[in-house]
Amino acid sequence: MTAEVRAPARPVVVPVLRRGLLDGWRGQIGWSIGIVAIVGLYLPLFPAMRSPELTGLLDSLPRELVRTIGYEDIATGAGYTQATFFGLIGFVLITIAGIVWGAAAIGGAEESGRLELTLAHAVGRVQYALESAVAAMVKLLLLGVVAWIAVAILNGPAELDVSTSNLAAVVLAWVGVGLFSATAALAAGAVAGRRSWGVGIGAGVAVAGYVLQAVANNADDLDGLRIFSPFEWAFGQAPLANGVDGPGLALLWGGSALLTAVATAALARRDVTG
Numbered sequence: 001m002t003a004e005v006r007a008p009a010r011p012v013v014v015p016v017l018r019r020g021l022l023d024g025w026r027g028q029i030g031w032s033i034g035i036v037a038i039v040g041l042y043l044p045l046f047p048a049m050r051s052p053e054l055t056g057l058l059d060s061l062p063r064e065l066v067r068t069i070g071y072e073d074i075a076t077g078a079g080y081t082q083a084t085f086f087g088l089i090g091f092v093l094i095t096i097a098g099i100v101w102g103a104a105a106i107g108g109a110e111e112s113g114r115l116e117l118t119l120a121h122a123v124g125r126v127q128y129a130l131e132s133a134v135a136a137m138v139k140l141l142l143l144g145v146v147a148w149i150a151v152a153i154l155n156g157p158a159e160l161d162v163s164t165s166n167l168a169a170v171v172l173a174w175v176g177v178g179l180f181s182a183t184a185a186l187a188a189g190a191v192a193g194r195r196s197w198g199v200g201i202g203a204g205v206a207v208a209g210y211v212l213q214a215v216a217n218n219a220d221d222l223d224g225l226r227i228f229s230p231f232e233w234a235f236g237q238a239p240l241a242n243g244v245d246g247p248g249l250a251l252l253w254g255g256s257a258l259l260t261a262v263a264t265a266a267l268a269r270r271d272v273t274g
């Protein structure tokens with residue numbers, strides 16, 4: 001009797017990317033629900049906000065404060081959507097999501113011992129880092145799709161009068177600023193091997209970007225600080241009102257690619273501990 005010969009098992013294609021997406025589906029749904037809830041809470045209020053009383057209130061506030069919170073154009077649909085969602089609550093949501101995913105991918109996996117186990121199963125370090133970055137990008141893009149759909153649905157009922165192409169432009173910028181913090185967290189986790197470092201660096205990048213833009217808005221002598229602010233790269237040219245900002249998107253997405261390269265090089269050269 002001849003022994004049965006079994007064909008060798010096929011290697012799993014992009015295993016880290018697949019696992020990152022499959023393991024994170026609950027979180028993906030949770031973040032999506034949060035985005036829909038915030039959009040549904042704030043945007044329908046826009047018609048009631050267009051009133052002489054609001055205009056008078058804004059006129060009575062210090063101009064520095066109005067510029068800092070991004071309320072200069074709040075009387076327009078694009079300005080209101082930018083000020084209440086993309087530049088404020090939405091910015092916080094996508095930044096936190098990106099930092100959580102980026103910090104957990106390498107630093108968190110190393111602390112738990114999962115990274116060492118994965119690398120022992122014929123997964124290269126460069127492959128692991130690149131697929132982790134792509135997984136974070138895909139998840140953030142999915143949140144961008146959710147945001148685009150939610151705002152587009154309310155565009156008419158809330159009387160926002162926002163262009164759908166400009167909405168796509170601001171969503172790309174919004175995802176880009178989240179991805180920049182995510183890859184900063186990924187790189188820090190790869191360098192230090194600790195999730196806490198990823199969270200700290202990712203959060204620091206987001207906060208510093210917001211603060212630098214706010215300072216530049218209120219001090220003419222410090223206007224040059226804008227160039228160092230990812231928040232400014234994303235929203236400084238008001239893409240929701242003016243359309244795609246090519247240089248800003250290039251800085252965001254190119255910077256994210258550079259940070260991914262840093263994470264890849266760091267993981268490739270460092271001893272991994274469980």
